[in-house]
Amino acid sequence: MADGTSISANLAAPARAAMAPPSGMRKFMRRRSTIAVLMAMPLILLIAGLVIWPAIYAIWLSMLNKRMTQFVGLGNYAFLLKRNTFQLVIFQSCLFAVTAVILKALLGFIVAHLMHNIPGKNQRIWRGLLLVPWVIPLALSTLSWWWLFDPSYSAFNWILNSLGFQSVPWLGVGWNARFAVIAVNVWFGTPFFMIMYLAALKSVPEQLYEAAAIDGAGPVQKLLHVTLPMMRNIIAITVLFSLIVTFADFDIVRILTAGGPQDMTHLFATYAFSVGIQSGDIPLGASVSLFMLPILAVAAFFVLRGVTRRTQEIAA
Amino acid sequence: MAQVSIRKVVKAYEGNVQAVKGIDLEIADEEFVVLVGPSGCGKSTTLRMVAGLEEITSGEIWIGGDVVNDVPPRDRDIAMVFQNYALYPHMSVFDNMAFGLKLRKFPKDEIKRRVDEAARILDIQALLERKPKALSGGQRQRVAMGRAIVRNPKVFLFDEPLSNLDAKLRVQMRTEIKKVHQTIPTTTVYVTHDQVEAMTLADRVVVMNHGVIEQVGPPQELYHNPATRFVAGFIGSPAMNFLPVRVLDDGGLKVELANGVKLAVPPQRVDRYGPYKGRQMTLGLRPEHLTEIRDTEKPNVVRIDCMVDVVEPMGMETLVHFFIDGEPVCARIDPVTHSAPNEVLPLAADLNNMHLIDNESGKVV
Ligand SMILES: Nc1ncnc2c1ncn2[C@@H]1O[C@H](COP(=O)(O)OP(=O)(O)O)[C@@H](O)[C@H]1O
Numbered sequence: 001m002a003d004g005t006s007i008s009a010n011l012a013a014p015a016r017a018a019m020a021p022p023s024g025m026r027k028f029m030r031r032r033s034t035i036a037v038l039m040a041m042p043l044i045l046l047i048a049g050l051v052i053w054p055a056i057y058a059i060w061l062s063m064l065n066k067r068m069t070q071f072v073g074l075g076n077y078a079f080l081l082k083r084n085t086f087q088l089v090i091f092q093s094c095l096f097a098v099t100a101v102i103l104k105a106l107l108g109f110i111v112a113h114l115m116h117n118i119p120g121k122n123q124r125i126w127r128g129l130l131l132v133p134w135v136i137p138l139a140l141s142t143l144s145w146w147w148l149f150d151p152s153y154s155a156f157n158w159i160l161n162s163l164g165f166q167s168v169p170w171l172g173v174g175w176n177a178r179f180a181v182i183a184v185n186v187w188f189g190t191p192f193f194m195i196m197y198l199a200a201l202k203s204v205p206e207q208l209y210e211a212a213a214i215d216g217a218g219p220v221q222k223l224l225h226v227t228l229p230m231m232r233n234i235i236a237i238t239v240l241f242s243l244i245v246t247f248a249d250f251d252i253v254r255i256l257t258a259g260g261p262q263d264m265t266h267l268f269a270t271y272a273f274s275v276g277i278q279s280g281d282i283p284l285g286a287s288v289s290l291f292m293l294p295i296l297a298v299a300a301f302f303v304l305r306g307v308t309r310r311t312q313e314i315a316a
Numbered sequence: 317m318a319q320v321s322i323r324k325v326v327k328a329y330e331g332n333v334q335a336v337k338g339i340d341l342e343i344a345d346e347e348f349v350v351l352v353g354p355s356g357c358g359k360s361t362t363l364r365m366v367a368g369l370e371e372i373t374s375g376e377i378w379i380g381g382d383v384v385n386d387v388p389p390r391d392r393d394i395a396m397v398f399q400n401y402a403l404y405p406h407m408s409v410f411d412n413m414a415f416g417l418k419l420r421k422f423p424k425d426e427i428k429r430r431v432d433e434a435a436r437i438l439d440i441q442a443l444l445e446r447k448p449k450a451l452s453g454g455q456r457q458r459v460a461m462g463r464a465i466v467r468n469p470k471v472f473l474f475d476e477p478l479s480n481l482d483a484k485l486r487v488q489m490r491t492e493i494k495k496v497h498q499t500i501p502t503t504t505v506y507v508t509h510d511q512v513e514a515m516t517l518a519d520r521v522v523v524m525n526h527g528v529i530e531q532v533g534p535p536q537e538l539y540h541n542p543a544t545r546f547v548a549g550f551i552g553s554p555a556m557n558f559l560p561v562r563v564l565d566d567g568g569l570k571v572e573l574a575n576g577v578k579l580a581v582p583p584q585r586v587d588r589y590g591p592y593k594g595r596q597m598t599l600g601l602r603p604e605h606l607t608e609i610r611d612t613e614k615p616n617v618v619r620i621d622c623m624v625d626v627v628e629p630m631g632m633e634t635l636v637h638f639f640i641d642g643e644p645v646c647a648r649i650d651p652v653t654h655s656a657p658n659e660v661l662p663l664a665a666d667l668n669n670m671h672l673i674d675n676e677s678g679k680v681v
C-alpha cells in the first residue's frame with residue numbers, strides 16, 4: 001500500500017509540471033489520456049443518456065408527491081415502509097429471488113454434471129434441447145404455463161384427477177401461487193446456469209482430477225476439493241447476475257398471477273407497475289423500484305470483491 | 317518396498333487402435349526404470365495403466381505382489397508427477413503437498429513433519445505459503461515432486477516431468493531427481509522421449525516403439541549392444557551412421573560399401589557374420605568410432621577417405637558430415653585436426669565397434 005501511494009505521488013508531480021507551461025491547450029490536446037477520453041466520448045454520452053440520466057430522473061421522481069407538484073423528500077419511502085402490502089412485497093421479492101436462484105444454481109450444476117458425462121455427439125443434442133426454455137420468449141412460454149396451471153381445464157389437474165386426486169387451485173391460493181411463480185422462473189433460468197457451469201466444467205484440466213484420484217480423492221472429494229474451488233468464480237458471478245435479474249423479474253408474475261391472490265405474489269417490479277402505472281402514482285412506483293438498488297448494490301460489492309481476489313490467486 | 321510387474325499388457329483404444337501391444341516388464345524394488353521412445357509409442361499409456369488412470373485391455377499389472385488391474389488409483393499407493401505438474405491452483409504449496417495426506421486422515425503434526433521434510437529435501441521451504449501461480453516452472457516442478465515424496469508411496473511415476481522446462485533447468489532438475497532417488501530409494505517408472513534423460517537417470521532403460529518393447533537393459537548395454545536397428549539409431553547423439561553394405565568373402569570376410577570400398581571384418585566377428593555371406597545388410601557405426609587417423613592405431617581400424625561437406629566445431633570435439641554414396645555420415649574428430657568443407661579428410665573406422673543389421677528383421681546380428 002505504502003508503495004502504491006508513493007508511486008502515484010511520483011507520477012503526479014511530472015504530470016502537473018507538464019501541464020504548467022502556457023501553451024497549455026495544444027499540449028493538453030496531445031496528451032494520450034485526453035485523446036482516449038475524447039474517443040470514448042460517444043459511448044460515455046450514450047451511457048449517460050440511457051442509464052445515468054433516467055436513474056437520476058427516477059430518483060428525482062421518487063421524491064415528488066402523487067401529482068408531481070411538490071417535493072416531498074423521502075416521504076414516499078417512509079410511506080411505503082409503513083404499508084403492509086409493501087412489507088409483503090419485500091419479503092416476497094427476497095423469497096422469490098433467493099429460492100429461485102438457489103434452485104436454478106443447484107439444478108444447473110447437477111444437469112451440467114450429467115451433461116458433462118454424456119459422451120460426444122449426444123451431448124450436443126441434449127444441450128440444445130435443454131436450452132429451449134431459455135430461447136422461447138418468456139411471455140409466450142409463461143402463457144403456456146398459465147394454461148397448464150388453469151384450475152379447470154389444465155393438464156396438471158387432469159393428471160391429478162385421473163390419478164384419483166383432487167384438483168389443486170395452482171394460482172388461486174397464496175403459497176401455491178408463490179410456488180408456481182418460482183417453479184416457472186426456475187424452469188426458465190436453469191439452462192443459463194447449466195450452460196455456464198458446463199463450460200466451466202470443461203475448462204477444469206482433466207489432470208487435476210487425475211492428480212486428485214492418485215492423491216486419494218473419491219468422487220465427493222473431487223467435487224469438494226477440485227470442481228467447486230475451480231468453479232467458485234463462475235458460481236459467484238452467475239449467482240449474482242441471476243440474483244439481479246430475478247429480483248427485477250416482471251413477466252412471469254405479471255402474466256401468471258398479476259400479483260394476486262391478495263398481492264401475495266407481487267415483486268418489486270410488478271408492484272411498481274401496479275402502483276405507478278395502473279394506479280397512476282408514478283413517484284410512488286419509482287420509489288418502489290428504487291428499493292431494489294441498495295439491496296443489490298451490497299450483494300454485488302461482496303461477491304465481486306471475492307471474485308477479484310480469487311482471480312488474482314488462481315489465474316495462471 | 318515394491319516390485320512392479322507388467323505381464324502381457326495390451327491397451328486398445330476405441331476403434332481398435334492398439335497403443336500398447338502386449339508388453340512384459342519386471343521392475344525390481346527400488347529400481348529406477350526409464351521408458352523411452354518416440355512420441356506416440358505408448359509410453360504414457362503404459363505408465364497410466366500402472367497408475368490406474370487407464371483401463372487395461374488385457375494382461376496383468378502387479379504392484380508389490382498384488383494384481384492391481386481392478387484397483388482404483390487411490391488404493392494403489394503410487395504417486396505421479398505430471399508433465400504440466402497438475403498442481404491445485406487454489407491451494408498453497410503446503411496444501412498441495414499435504415492434500416494426499418489429509419485425504420488419508422494423517423494427524424496434523426505428522427503431515428507438517430512430512431511436508432517440512434520434503435520441502436527441505438527439495439529446497440522449497442520458503443515457498444510453502446505461496447500459490448502455484450506465484451512460482452516459476454522449476455519451483456512448480458519441485459512442488460509436484462514434493463507432493464509425490466510426502467506420500468512415501470510404493471512407486472513413483474513420472475510422465476515427462478522435465479519437458480516444460482528450459483534446457484538449463486532441465487539438466488539441473490535431472491540431477492535433482494537422481495539425487496532424490498538416492499536419498500529416498502523408491503521404485504520409479506519414468507517416462508521420457510529424451511534419450512539423454514533416459515541414459516543419465518536410469519538403472520535400466522526400456523526402449524519402446526509402436527507399442528512394443530524393443531530392448532531392456534542398463535544404459536551402457538543399450539549403447540554398446542543395441543538389439544535392433546531402432547535402438548541403435550535412437551540411443552546416442554549424434555545418431556549412429558547406417559550404411560548399406562554387402563557381406564562377401566574376398567580373401568577373408570569383408571563388407572563392401574556402396575562406393576566399392578571393402579572393409580575387412582575383425583577376426584573375432586568372422587564366425588558371427590559368416591552365415592550372412594552374400595547378403596545385403598546394413599553397417600552401423602557410431603560417429604565416435606569414425607575418427608581422425610591416430611598414431612597409435614589398434615588392429616581392425618581401417619582408413620576411409622571422405623569429401624567433407626559440413627564441419628561443426630563443438631568445442632571438445634568436432635563433427636564432420638559427409639556422404640558415402642548418397643548416405644549421410646557423421647564423424648567425431650579431435651578439434652585440433654584440420655578439416656574444412658570440400659577437402660578430402662582421411663578417417664579411421666574402428667570396426668571393433670561395428671554393428672551389422674539384418675535388413676529384413678531389423679535385428680542387430
Ligand atoms: N484417449 C485416447 N484415445 C485414443 N487413442 C489414444 C488415446 N490416448 C493415446 N492414444 C494413442 O495411443 C498411442 C500412444 O499414446 P501415448 O501413450 O500417449 O504415447 P507417448 O509414448 O507419446 O506417451 C498414440 O498413437 C495415441 O494417439
Ligand SMILES: [Mg+2]
Pocket residue numbers: 359360361476
Ligand atoms: Mg506421453
